[in-house]
Amino acid sequence: MPDNDIMQLDNVSKRFGSVQALSNVSLTLRAGEVLALVGENGAGKSTLTRIIEGVFPPDGGGLLLDGQPVAFSGPRDGHAAGVRVIHQEPEIIPHVSVAENIYPGALPHRGGLFLDRKTLYARAGEMLKLFGMERELAPQQHCVGLGPAQRQMIEVMRAVHAGGRIIAFDEPTSSLTGEESQRLFEVIHRLRGEGVSIIYISHRLREIIDIADRIAVLRDGRLIDIEPVAEASEESIARKMVGRDLTEMFPERTPPTERCVLSVRGMSTEHVSDISFELHAGEVLGIGGLVGAGRSELAKGVFGFHARRAGTVEVDGKAIPSGRPGDAILAGLGFAPEDRKEEALLLLRSILDNATLCIPDRVSRFGLFDRRKATEIVDGIAERLSIKAPSLNTPVSHLSGGNQQKVVLARWLARAPKALILDEPTRGIDVGTKSEIYRLIADLARNGLGVIVISSEMPELLGLSDRILVMAGGRLTAELTGDEMNENAILKAAMSAERGAHPPDEEVRTA
Amino acid sequence: MSAHAETPRTRAGARLADLVERVGIHNASLILALIALLVLFGILRGDVFFSSRNILNIGMGVAILGVLAISQTAVIVSGGLDISVGAIVGLTTVSTAMAIDATGWAAAGPLAGVAIGAAAGLFNGLVITYGRVNAIIVTLGTMAIFRGIAFIISNGQSISIFNDTFRLLGVGRFLGLPAPIWVLIGVAVVFYVFLHKSIVGRNIYAIGGNPVVARLSGMDIKRYRVGMYVLSGMVAGIGGILLAARTGSGQPISGSEGLELEAITAAFLGGCAMQGGKGTVIGALLGVAIIGILNNGMILTGVPTFYQMLAKGSLLILAVLLAEYRLNRS
Numbered sequence: 110m111p112d113n114d115i116m117q118l119d120n121v122s123k124r125f126g127s128v129q130a131l132s133n134v135s136l137t138l139r140a141g142e143v144l145a146l147v148g149e150n151g152a153g154k155s156t157l158t159r160i161i162e163g164v165f166p167p168d169g170g171g172l173l174l175d176g177q178p179v180a181f182s183g184p185r186d187g188h189a190a191g192v193r194v195i196h197q198e199p200e201i202i203p204h205v206s207v208a209e210n211i212y213p214g215a216l217p218h219r220g221g222l223f224l225d226r227k228t229l230y231a232r233a234g235e236m237l238k239l240f241g242m243e244r245e246l247a248p249q250q251h252c253v254g255l256g257p258a259q260r261q262m263i264e265v266m267r268a269v270h271a272g273g274r275i276i277a278f279d280e281p282t283s284s285l286t287g288e289e290s291q292r293l294f295e296v297i298h299r300l301r302g303e304g305v306s307i308i309y310i311s312h313r314l315r316e317i318i319d320i321a322d323r324i325a326v327l328r329d330g331r332l333i334d335i336e337p338v339a340e341a342s343e344e345s346i347a348r349k350m351v352g353r354d355l356t357e358m359f360p361e362r363t364p365p366t367e368r369c370v371l372s373v374r375g376m377s378t379e380h381v382s383d384i385s386f387e388l389h390a391g392e393v394l395g396i397g398g399l400v401g402a403g404r405s406e407l408a409k410g411v412f413g414f415h416a417r418r419a420g421t422v423e424v425d426g427k428a429i430p431s432g433r434p435g436d437a438i439l440a441g442l443g444f445a446p447e448d449r450k451e452e453a454l455l456l457l458r459s460i461l462d463n464a465t466l467c468i469p470d471r472v473s474r475f476g477l478f479d480r481r482k483a484t485e486i487v488d489g490i491a492e493r494l495s496i497k498a499p500s501l502n503t504p505v506s507h508l509s510g511g512n513q514q515k516v517v518l519a520r521w522l523a524r525a526p527k528a529l530i531l532d533e534p535t536r537g538i539d540v541g542t543k544s545e546i547y548r549l550i551a552d553l554a555r556n557g558l559g560v561i562v563i564s565s566e567m568p569e570l571l572g573l574s575d576r577i578l579v580m581a582g583g584r585l586t587a588e589l590t591g592d593e594m595n596e597n598a599i600l601k602a603a604m605s606a607e608r609g610a611h612p613p614d615e616e617v618r619t620a
Numbered sequence: 621m622s623a624h625a626e627t628p629r630t631r632a633g634a635r636l637a638d639l640v641e642r643v644g645i646h647n648a649s650l651i652l653a654l655i656a657l658l659v660l661f662g663i664l665r666g667d668v669f670f671s672s673r674n675i676l677n678i679g680m681g682v683a684i685l686g687v688l689a690i691s692q693t694a695v696i697v698s699g700g701l702d703i704s705v706g707a708i709v710g711l712t713t714v715s716t717a718m719a720i721d722a723t724g725w726a727a728a729g730p731l732a733g734v735a736i737g738a739a740a741g742l743f744n745g746l747v748i749t750y751g752r753v754n755a756i757i758v759t760l761g762t763m764a765i766f767r768g769i770a771f772i773i774s775n776g777q778s779i780s781i782f783n784d785t786f787r788l789l790g791v792g793r794f795l796g797l798p799a800p801i802w803v804l805i806g807v808a809v810v811f812y813v814f815l816h817k818s819i820v821g822r823n824i825y826a827i828g829g830n831p832v833v834a835r836l837s838g839m840d841i842k843r844y845r846v847g848m849y850v851l852s853g854m855v856a857g858i859g860g861i862l863l864a865a866r867t868g869s870g871q872p873i874s875g876s877e878g879l880e881l882e883a884i885t886a887a888f889l890g891g892c893a894m895q896g897g898k899g900t901v902i903g904a905l906l907g908v909a910i911i912g913i914l915n916n917g918m919i920l921t922g923v924p925t926f927y928q929m930l931a932k933g934s935l936l937i938l939a940v941l942l943a944e945y946r947l948n949r950s
Contacts, residue, residue, distance in 0.1 A: 412836070414835065414836060433840075434835055434836055434837075434838050435838035435839065435840055437838075438837075438838040439838070444836060446836060451830070451832065451833075452830075452832050452833060452836060453833060453836070454830075454833065455825075455826055455829050455830055455833055455897075456830075457829065457897070457898075458825070458826075458829070462822065466826065466833075466837040467837050467838055469819045469823070472819075473818075473819045476818050476819055476820065477813070477817050477818050477819070478817060478818065478819055478822055520837075
């Protein structure tokens with residue numbers, strides 16, 4: 110074993126329920142090297158870093174640290190072994206000084222009781238100088254109100270002083286400006302020079318080619334390739350990331366009509382800016398982009414769940430007010446959110462209750478719930494969707510992910526909207542049910558429904574859509590039609606987030 | 621769910637499991653607790669405890685608590701909590717008495733009681749919903765405010781009611797049952813249909829169970845929430861009317877103090893969850909029965925008042941602990 114190997118992953122596998130998050134991944138982390146980790150959403154990058162950090166153990170295979178097998182029983186073990194992960198949203202204690210945030214749990218003290226502020230500030234001052242932050246941050250300054258770059262740097266300092274030998278960065282530049290990114294790269298170079306092993310996760314391929322020594326590509330939990338950066342190009346990496354064959358999963362489609370069923374003009378919310386597009390009857394409009402690009406937020410803005418700051422939304426020529434999903438539904442819009450369990454389903458309630466949630470008028474008489482009428486309506490739809498359950502009274506928490514998603518779809522089929530937004534309609538669903546849902550979408554479009562499909566899966570977007578919009582940084586960055594619709598074009602537009610394209614940084618509120 | 625966990629071997633076992641399933645595992649355990657209490661007090665003071673006089677006493681004692689527990693259940697199901705109900709009862713006894721005193725008209729009492737209760741509930745609902753303040757904090761504050769108003773308008777005095785028609789609501793009988801018990805039955809039936817059979821009731825469960833899902837399904841959550849507090853205030857007004865009719869007076873504090881504690885205890889005993897979305901009218905009534913029998917039994921067996929308070933407080937905490945435990949298991 111070469112002596113600059115720090116950690117080896119030997120056939121590491123990890124399974125979550127029905128999803129194989131990682132299968133038989135073997136790779137070596139070397140001292141003084143930047144290893145880039147790339148892959149589509151859900152390819153297994155985060156799972157990999159969590160296993161290295163010790164958040165959860167692998168199901169199969171093992172880790173070797175300095176040639177010795179190790180089993181971390183929690184992140185504490187990982188930290189003790191010198192593994193640190195800098196997350197996208199760094200953990201900072203807001204109402205405490207910068208110095209205390211750099212040295213949590215390792216504060217210098219006098220007589221075992223009193224915090225030795227003088228020593229603490231002096232040490233923190235040196236650390237800040239080392240990282241070129243001395244002009245920007247003072248040791249005694251409180252952390253509330255610090256920007257993402259400053260928070261991140263504090264976390265890096267914390268990792269370094271704690272003896273970090275392996276430091277993983279998860280999408281570190283996603284909320285940094287160009288200058289801030291440059292400074293981070295300098296820090297990473299210096300750490301590499303000092304023999305730290307760096308794992309660098311990013312969707313920005315150009316950045317990766319600039320900074321990494323080797324590139325590891327993950328796809329569907331497998332390590333597809335690992336190669337020196339000198340041999341890679343943006344195109345070759347992108348190809349390896351998505352390279353799946355489009356099988357017979359996708360049904361025949363009929364061409365869309367000219368009739369506009371949904372028109373969004375100049376819409377801005379807290380999360381997205383200046384969104385304009387039209388959806389036609391019979392059309393499947395794909396929306397692509399990376400996680401955090403604002404796709405779900407676009408849907409929630411259109412549907413009125415998030416209040417609009419500007420712009421108009423019209424369903425079938427009728428303007429719908431901001432902040433009132435009820436009015437959007439009445440006008441003929443439907444929305445199946447990405448997070449089925451948190452945003453779509455009442456888990457403890459039955460299939461019948463869940464499927465009839467949006468058609469109160471059709472399942473009531475004199476304001477009372479009419480179980481017979483409801484059963485009649487839902488029975489037919491459940492058969493059409495082949496929902497597998499003991500009865501319509503089964504709580505949806507007892508159903509598989511695929512059947513749960515069918516209940517959500519049943520709700521909207523019952524409502525019969527004119528336009529339907531599906532956010533990640535096949536996430537966590539097995540292949541068989543996936544193709545059923547694809548066929549249903551094609552079917553609905555053939556009957557004149559306008560469908561928006563938000564998806565992180567390239568084959569799904571390409572296989573279903575008549576047209577694809579791509580988002581980055583809360584804005585639409587491309588509209589692709591015909592031959593322009595291919596993986597590279599989507600990836601390129603998704604990664605083209607220009608600086609300043611971000612929506613205003615504000616606290617996220619859910620009301 | 622949990623009733624499915626084991627397959628009973630024998631036929632009798634199967635029949636029992638079937639029964640439990642239909643009643644609900646939770647209600648079945650409440651009925652068991654109720655039987656245990658009956659046996660306990662039967663053994664200790666069976667002679668007095670099972671007399672028809674005492675049973676009617678218990679019924680009268682829990683009538684007001686019963687209506688409050690039912691509306692509290694509805695509020696908790698919707699994801700809220702109303703700890704100002706006891707104070708609203710006090711305020712409405714006073715306003716009921718004053719209305720009758722001023723007009724000499726029997727119907728003026730109930731009208732004033734329900735209207736004042738609704739107004740108090742509306743205030744709660746608006747501050748909680750549009751001010752986005754925690755319901756517990758708001759109703760803790762209004763509990764003091766409503767008490768204060770009751771003292772101010774009554775000058776701290778008890779106001780006597782000299783109207784026999786009105787007093788029938790408290791002391792009259794119909795088919796052998798005292799009027800307050802009929803009122804409780806009426807409120808229970810109305811809320812049973814409202815919560816368990818109506819579309820609005822289904823929506824209230826949805827809103828309490830998961831407000832995001834409810835909003836994305838087109839429900840106007842804020843209107844529902846305000847509505848629930850208005851309802852809670854109105855029912856507290858009914859409680860105030862019953863109390864005024866029974867005692868023949870309007871009292872700012874006597875008779876209504878601590879009702880919120882018992883009502884909330886009954887609601888949680890009855891199967892409500894802190895997070896909302898769960899709870900039934902039947903469960904609330906069983907919870908009320910347990911509290912009523914416990915109160916009555918403690919008096920009969922001579923448990924000192926101070927220890928009764930200890931028992932009531934412990935019961936609330938026990939009920940919430942049980943609710944949390946159930947939630948974590950499901």
